[in-house]
Amino acid sequence: MRPVRRRALIVVLPFVLAWAVVVATFAGLRDRLPDPLATHFGADGKADGFTGTGAFLSVVTAVLIGSGLLTLVPTLRLTKGLAAQRFAVALGYGMSGLLGYAFASLLFANADANADATRASRVSLPLWQLGIALAVAAVMGTLGVLLASRDAASAAGSGKRAAAPRLPLAKGEVATWTRSVGSPVLLAVGAGTALPGAVLVAVGSATGALLIVAGLVSTALARCRVTVDHRGLAVASWFAPRPRMRIPLDRIERATSREAAALSLGGWGYRVRGGGSALVFRSGDALFLTLATGREFAVTVDDAATAAALLNTLIERDRPAAGERG
Known part of the structure; x- marks a missing residue:
């Protein structure tokens, strides 16, 4: 597993597991839960705030998955590996444990509430539950520290730029390069x-x-086909030829290839950044195009050096020389 993928898995895993536990608990208790649920309790442990059952799962999803993403993005953007970010990882793990236990305990507290009109108002949650939640957070935080300490990966930076060679292509000879890339x-x-x-x-x-x-x-967008031919560069989704992105040959000034980290290009998917844009599927080999506008376009794909070499050959062969332009 690539270092970036392993780091992402380590960071988001506790939030996904916490969400799965809460959803499984909700599903198991669904027939025993009142609507609305008691979701906020005063210092005396008595309910003083309520949420509908459907809205409850929406809140759980937004809080847990959102917290996971908020923890993941800054962690991966730092150039140091997780071993140097033990505190941040421990904090994320502790938060997932605290939230996961809190949400699950709310459901168990609401289970089998009285069936009359005031059933949710009679639910109570003892203060000692907070102590257990903090204990769970401490255990999860410790686990986060241990996993971060075992991670020796460092963020992969942009590799050294390499000039792409030309392909030996005779005048009139047709050549096409194509590769599939998944994310x-x-x-x-x-x-x-x-x-x-x-x-x-x-x-x-x-x-x-x-x-x-x-x-x-x-x-x-998780799997696309990248194609280079006499028309330029085209990127199409795996399931249909359209919609697709095409950059005509006459808009390309130069093509190169180099190793690049997904985060150095702005993250996964279609990214717009200062000076250009990119289609990022994963870290690794990437094709970089310098466009006639001065902007840069990049796409991560295997064997990018061959694609760049073919593009440079086609640009030189098919584009009229300066003295031939009318």
């Missing part, structure tokens, strides 16, 4: 977004439909 990160994000959406739709929450759409879009 486990985009696939995981798509599945991880669509799955909670499906759960929320099943319990009647409208928020789930938006999550499903976002997940399907991410999944559709």
